[in-house]
Amino acid sequence: MLKRRKIVVLTGTRADFGKLKPLLLRLEEDPNFELHVFVTGMHMLSKYGYTCEEVERLGFKNIYRFINQNASDSMDHILAKTVMGLSDYVREIRPDLILVHGDRVEALAGATVGALNNVLTGHIEGGEVSGTVDELIRHAVTKLSHAHFVANAEARTRLIQLGEVDGSVFVIGSPDIDVMKSDALPSISEVKRRYEIGFEHYGILAFHPVTSEFDDLRRQIRVVVDQVISSGRDYVVIYPNNDHGTDIILEEYQRLRGNPRFRIYPSMRFEYFLSLLRDADFIIGNSSAGVREAPHFGVPTINLGSRQNNRVRCRSVVDVPIEPAEVAEILSRIEQLPRDVESLFGEGDSAVRFRAIIAEESFWQLPAQKYFVDRPLAEHQSGHGCQ
Template sequence: MRTICIFTGTRAEYGLLRPLIRALERESEIAVRLLVTGSHCADTHGATWREIAEDGIAVHERIEVLMDSATHAGVYTAMGLGMIRYGDALMRIAPDLLVLLGDRYEAFSAAAAATVCTIPIAHLHGGELTYGAIDDSFRHAITKMSHLHFASTDAYRDRIIQLGEDPDCVFAVGALGVENVRSVELHDEYETARRLRLEPRQPYLLATFHPATRSALSAEDQLDALLDALDRFEDHVVVVTGANADAGGLSINRRLAERAARNPERYRFFMSLGTQLYLSAARHASAVVGNSSSAIIEVPSLGVPSVDIGPRQAGRVRAESVISCGEDSARIVEAIRQALTPGFRDLAARAANPYDRPGTSAKIVRELVSRDLTAMSLKTFHDRC
């Protein structure tokens, strides 16, 4: 029996990992252990660990580390505390393999703890670039601590190999989020509107905005520009979801909640929609606006225009349905107007998604189940000739 520990620290990350967790649970020779932490455990971020329990997935370790995520000190304190508590949890679980997704600081701390505990790591979504966030550095550092790599595109696979990883351990498998689009039963237009507290057929924009941690602007200035732009589209309601647990995230969420309370006719604020409702909301939106990776990775497979704002996702491969713009309100307005034109909506409906590949979770499971972990754990640096 092989024990695989899956780490999740955010609602978005769990939504991506869920099909993989389900697939591993169906393997008779695999024992799945879930380590849940970060914003999942924080009431200020919706206590989304409950969504995992409601899905019927067992939470084996629930580790609270999130301190005051509104400040840089809160983030690095959570990182240090996380490394200690994740190490303790990994020693209790004693997994044969740890699975991590992405580039968050929580995942970096878990990877560091696993490295000290000599637990091999499988990493998803390595090789990507996000110049506008400190997550870029965490992602590449996790790559160097990991032993198996599941990239979402061929370009990202090449970059992982460029970082010195063995090509035999690096696979381009597509994105789990796109697999969700294909497999999750989405709500129809009317049920989506009901759950979003909208009138039937009311046009709306779906917005998510996280702090761009390497932007020259403060989180407050970034949000001001976005809200100024959204206010211009008076015929659309704005459905907005909460920011993540980066420095500045709590301030953004507080202001969004206040905006929705003051202007209930125009704004709906949800700390977390969950995977099914989020994808349904994106499917029926006029456009998806903000700086979340979902607008670049998943939304193109729904045939809906995306407006990606500022530098946070700069460097990612993107579909033709994604419009990139600067952080000032005038450029955001211009980009949203373009996204709402019939011509661009037709383009988005036909655009190919570079993250879309069949059988993503099945390919990952095959490697997680069959790999010789002892041989794999002896890493060398692969020099490109």
């Protein structure tokens, strides 16, 4: 390392922070890097538990908090405000690298600021597909970013298909696997004591809006709530993210208040959520936790609707349309669902791999001017034509 590098990491949600945490801790303790954490998005909303305090609790030396939304803002408003706030911050501290994660508008804002200011920008977990507007954002972030830290070889192949330079795509796995395979997870008894959960057996309900299906959202969440109530099972319910439509979901969740079979939380510490998931009978909804983290523990997933379309699938993930009879039927046979343990997102050494890559001087020579790499069509034919 020829000089100390200044890195800004942007976090906008409880979920991305949980995944970024192993990388953040690795950077904070390394004298070769000066870490700056830009905290915004859902972290800054009391409605979702004001989780910026969780970021601050880790004691990072440089934390900048920025409120990028109010209750009436749409996603494009949030994007614009985040670009403005982050742009001012980047101009002030002049980082060597901006690091973003995933497919939220905050990540798109970070990549936009990096691209327009000629600041090297790294994107974590690009190259994945989901079938909703999140996928559009994820691929847009890819095209604006200079370096790509992907979860597996399949994601890497997609980025190569998108015209990315071969030497800019690095397979490091998913950083949350670092947490899942570490000894940092609390015991389930500790989790239940902290969050006052008295259930011996339970499912987890995590359902988010699909913005392209907004007109059908009220019906969808009504079906979900009707069926979890009718199932007679106990549930831990986690608030949805703050996409357009979240208030509709929260209105339906009011029907669960006061019911002793439901415990509802705006947010939960990432490690505590993972322990809760590890011990759950199943998870139901449309959260990525059901198709990424749950299979690693062998926990069955009832994946509802289209939000996770085209994601990598494991045997323990059962896709179910959001219709009363179909949801009721699958809930009636939870004990019969596959519980295969599968991990398709790395071996728990993402932070070590990431650190090794950015410690090489060649990484910092990646050009700020991107170009599209044309490749022969035959290399990427998918076989999706008529059979």
